[in-house]
Amino acid sequence: MNVNLQKYTNLKICVAVSGGRDSMALLHYLNAHAAEYNITLTALNCDHGMRGETSARDSAFVAGYCEKAGIPLSSFVAGKKPTSENDARSWRFGCYLKESQNCDCVATAHHLNDNAETVLFNLARGTALAGMEGITDEDFSALAGRPFKLIRPFIACTRTEIDEYIEANSIPYVDDETNFKADYTRNKIRHNVLPALDEAVPGAARAIYRFSRLAAEDEEYLRRKADKLILRREPYGCYILFCGEKVIFRRAAAKIVAAYYGRKDYTSEQLEHLFELQFAENGKKFEFLGLYAFHEDGRVCITDKEVFSAAADGRPYADFLNLMTNKYCGQIAHICRYGDGEDHLDALRKGMPQVPFKALRFDGGKVPASSAVRFMRAGDKFTKFGGGTKNLGDWFTDKKIPVRLRGSIPLLADGNDILIVFGVEISEKVKVDKDTKDDMCAIAADYGKI
Structure with missing residues (x-):
């Protein structure tokens, strides 16, 4: 034996x-x-x-x-x-x-x-x-x-x-x-x-x-090569770096679809579509098995259809206090609450005992009582830090923030006047200056890049 x-x-x-x-x-x-x-x-x-x-x-x-x-x-x-x-x-x-x-x-x-x-x-x-x-x-x-x-x-x-x-x-x-x-x-x-x-x-x-x-x-070698193409950015999706070698790309795509999203009934034709998506125009998408795939800046992003739909409709994908993160907004601290008017503003003005690393800081005294935390809407304007007002969508374009993520980035807004884009930038209107008093607030939002 x-x-x-x-x-x-x-x-x-x-x-x-x-x-x-x-x-x-x-x-x-x-x-x-x-x-x-x-x-x-x-x-x-x-x-x-x-x-x-x-x-x-x-x-x-x-x-x-x-x-x-x-x-x-x-x-x-x-x-x-x-x-x-x-x-x-x-x-x-x-x-x-x-x-x-x-x-x-x-x-x-x-x-x-x-x-x-x-x-x-x-x-x-x-x-x-x-x-x-x-x-x-x-x-x-x-x-x-x-x-x-x-x-x-x-x-x-x-x-x-x-x-x-x-x-x-x-x-x-x-x-x-x-x-x-x-x-x-x-x-x-x-x-x-x-x-x-x-x-x-x-x-x-x-x-x-x-x-x-x-x-x-041989398969183990190809899998290791494929793993190097995968960037996970949960919950908004997984990215596959550009790869002209179909045999490598196909394995990366299959791993995301089957292992990360549990869709094991994918077909070779669907993997072929994902491969070809690399060569399509920016923003081109492909829907399959309850998933969406996009071409984004030379990469393919695969995400759950519900996550994409929530972002595209401008509505939150999850309860705000447990807001799902993306590369622009890592976490919003306990000072953020749903609500309008003075109650909401009072919560903001309470601040935090310690200012987190990489936090956006703003002057709570400059935030109007009518302000509220919400998501992007038509007609929003943003006065960027340093001056100059733009349509929020145009400003997002300047910042190279993908369309699919814009509707999921929380904002502090007074009507259509955007005061804070969480995780990205504050408006000139609420910046901290020499006249800022003790009611300065800090928003904990990581803004690291991929």
């Missing part, structure tokens, strides 16, 4: 055991070598109930074996039977996550032939290079934001080698009848395609494994 246990020395390993041939062989193998490598061994069994009485039978078999072998076992039974294989897998991984709190890693019995089946299945579906990675010897799976380590000690072993080990050691097991049904796509590859391929090209499964490892190395 081609198994490298050296790297698992001194670890606490929990084996996922279904009672089938492969998992029973793995449990037996690790138990037989546990003392040699100082491995602390436990087992877990997941009964999702999808196969009725046979599921319960298999779980009872595993429990009996572990009791005789002296292997601690954790058993999980689904409260509600999963309705699909994907649901069953998600539930099973939830069990792995729970048990991973008591061990260093969870071991599954995937082997060389499983990897070959996965690669062939993905290839037949027209996968990209990532689908050629197959099944790795170990990785981290994340569930609910919490990663846990999975190991696959048998991944370099063939099904034949495992069968021989089972026979040589008289290892008991139970058969899963679904493994022999020809109407399962994976079973057709397992029982028909792969044996025929191995007959035509002896050692095909092992050759496919070598190929998948090379593909994984």
Whole structure:
């Protein structure tokens, strides 16, 4: 058996055991070598109930074996039977996550032939290079934001080698009848395609494994290159820096769409649209899967449609006191409140015990009682610091502030007279001067650049 246990020395390993041939062989193998490598061994069994009485039978078999072998076992039974294989897998991984709190890693019995089946299945579906990675010897799976380590000690072993080990050691097991049904796509590859391929090209499964490892190395390199293109500016979107290499750009876009926004059903055509957006005119947008993508100053920005719509309509995306940030306005402190007239002004005049670093400072005594905090409206004017009055939209253009963000930047306004553009600039009308009294106020708003 081609198994490298050296790297698992001194670890606490929990084996996922279904009672089938492969998992029973793995449990037996690790138990037989546990003392040699100082491995602390436990087992877990997941009964999702999808196969009725046979599921319960298999779980009872595993429990009996572990009791005789002296292997601690954790058993999980689904409260509600999963309705699909994907649901069953998600539930099973939830069990792995729970048990991973008591061990260093969870071991599954995937082997060389499983990897070959996965690669062939993905290839037949027209996968990209990532689908050629197959099944790795170990990785981290994340569930609910919490990663846990999975190991696959048998991944370099063939099904034949495992069968021989089972026979040589008289290892008991139970058969899963679904493994022999020809109407399962994976079973057709397992029982028909792969044996025929191995007959035509002896050692095909092992050759496919070598190929998948090379593909994984190439894919990892491309992912690292793609990651360097991504700038996250939550919650208003993620930017992709310009990249003429489609193979790199496509991976960056796919990561944003799937990992950041959870849209895993994207298509290659949509990724192509995003790539071409780089070469479109500034402001050009593309809507897909509830997302908006824009060309902005040589970059592509991808954002949630609701966030874009809120900014475009000039309405707040979130409650003002928990205002979502962008690159112009990082945070508005507790001195800001909704309201009009004297109550609002009194809140502003209270100031803060300490003036924050990089804060915009203004003279609260110069703020009219009718002022209020709001968002951009038609007809707004701004007297910039240092003098000179402009239409607010024109002033935003001078400042190179994107149209999509203008409606989400909070303003202190007296009618259409803008006194403060939070995070950017104060009006000449409220500047601090030698006559400013103790009621000077400070607005905490970061204005760092990307």
